[in-house]
Amino acid sequence: MNEPLNISDTTINLSTRTPILEIKNLKKSFGNKAVLNGFNLKLFEGENLVIMGKSGAGKSVMVKCLVGLMLPDSGSITVMGQDINALNRMDLDKLRTEIGFLFQGSALYDSMTVRENLEFPLRRHKHKFGNITDTEPLVLEALKSVGLENTIDLMPSELSGGMQRRVALARALILKPKIILYDEPTSGLDPITSKEIIELMRRVQQQYKTSSLIITHDVDCARVVSERMILLVDGVNYAEGTFEALKASTDKNVKAFFK
Numbered sequence: 001m002n003e004p005l006n007i008s009d010t011t012i013n014l015s016t017r018t019p020i021l022e023i024k025n026l027k028k029s030f031g032n033k034a035v036l037n038g039f040n041l042k043l044f045e046g047e048n049l050v051i052m053g054k055s056g057a058g059k060s061v062m063v064k065c066l067v068g069l070m071l072p073d074s075g076s077i078t079v080m081g082q083d084i085n086a087l088n089r090m091d092l093d094k095l096r097t098e099i100g101f102l103f104q105g106s107a108l109y110d111s112m113t114v115r116e117n118l119e120f121p122l123r124r125h126k127h128k129f130g131n132i133t134d135t136e137p138l139v140l141e142a143l144k145s146v147g148l149e150n151t152i153d154l155m156p157s158e159l160s161g162g163m164q165r166r167v168a169l170a171r172a173l174i175l176k177p178k179i180i181l182y183d184e185p186t187s188g189l190d191p192i193t194s195k196e197i198i199e200l201m202r203r204v205q206q207q208y209k210t211s212s213l214i215i216t217h218d219v220d221c222a223r224v225v226s227e228r229m230i231l232l233v234d235g236v237n238y239a240e241g242t243f244e245a246l247k248a249s250t251d252k253n254v255k256a257f258f259k
């Protein structure tokens with residue numbers, strides 16, 4: 001296994017922090033095409049970690065493996081100390097409630113109201129809050145955290161793209177996860193709406209004390225939200241470091257990201 005280019009910055013000390021999520025030597029191929037080829041990652045408690053990689057590099061494949069939507073060929077994924085491949089269905093289901101996933105695009109259910117979209121994970125994971133019958137307070141709380149309480153009875157088609165993204169974030173937050181995975185949270189949005197979403201991501205992290213993994217190719221987003229970044233190149237974690245440290249690198253593969 002090749003060691004990543006470690007573009008270090010003395011202002012971050014990782015050795016004292018506990019990883020809440022760890023990926024070791026993850027491999028995934030489609031046919032004879034290796035997409036992930038020994039990818040490693042540690043997400044520490046409370047941090048915002050940005051993963052950048054060009055289109056088709058395997059970022060979405062990696063997050064799908066993380067939430068069990070796709071099975072890796074090999075490698076291990078540990079979430080809050082539990083190896084997700086070693087868990088039975090029930091325990092895996094339970095662990096999934098600790099991971100909020102904001103899909104690429106917003107992926108709201110078109111035929112359901114905002115309320116029904118948010119109730120969906122609550123119904124699926126009833127046990128988490130002790131079989132609640134009145135979902136409204138939780139739905140409203142989640143919507144409030146993204147500033148959209150007044151959309152509760154609207155359909156997704158009645159919302160702007162930015163609002164849909166915020167509702168999708170509320171849906172990811174409703175189970176009060178410890179980890180949030182954002183797959184391209186700002187793609188397809190205009191710069192002003194992107195800024196709002198980025199600001200919201202920061203607020204959510206402070207309010208809910210979550211650890212976040214943010215997949216993006218938006219350099220502005222990475223600059224604002226990341227404490228640390230990993231560059232995914234050729235299926236591996238090619239370089240790791242702070243935004244500033246990576247930006248100052250002279251490595252040609254790293255420089256390509258900041259053009």
Ligand SMILES: Nc1ncnc2c1ncn2[C@@H]1O[C@H](COP(=O)(O)OP(=O)(O)OP(=O)(O)O)[C@@H](O)[C@H]1O
Binds near residue numbers: 030054057
């Ligand atoms: N279910 C699948 N079957 C076959 N190939 C797939 C499948 N899912 C992804 N791939 C391939 O894996 C590669 C990585 O895809 P992925 O969606 O992870 O890219 P990405 O880094 O998220 O790109 P983008 O920035 O455009 O979202 C692509 O070549 C894609 O065609």
Ligand SMILES: [Mg+2]
Binds near residue numbers: 061
């Ligand atoms: Mg993708």
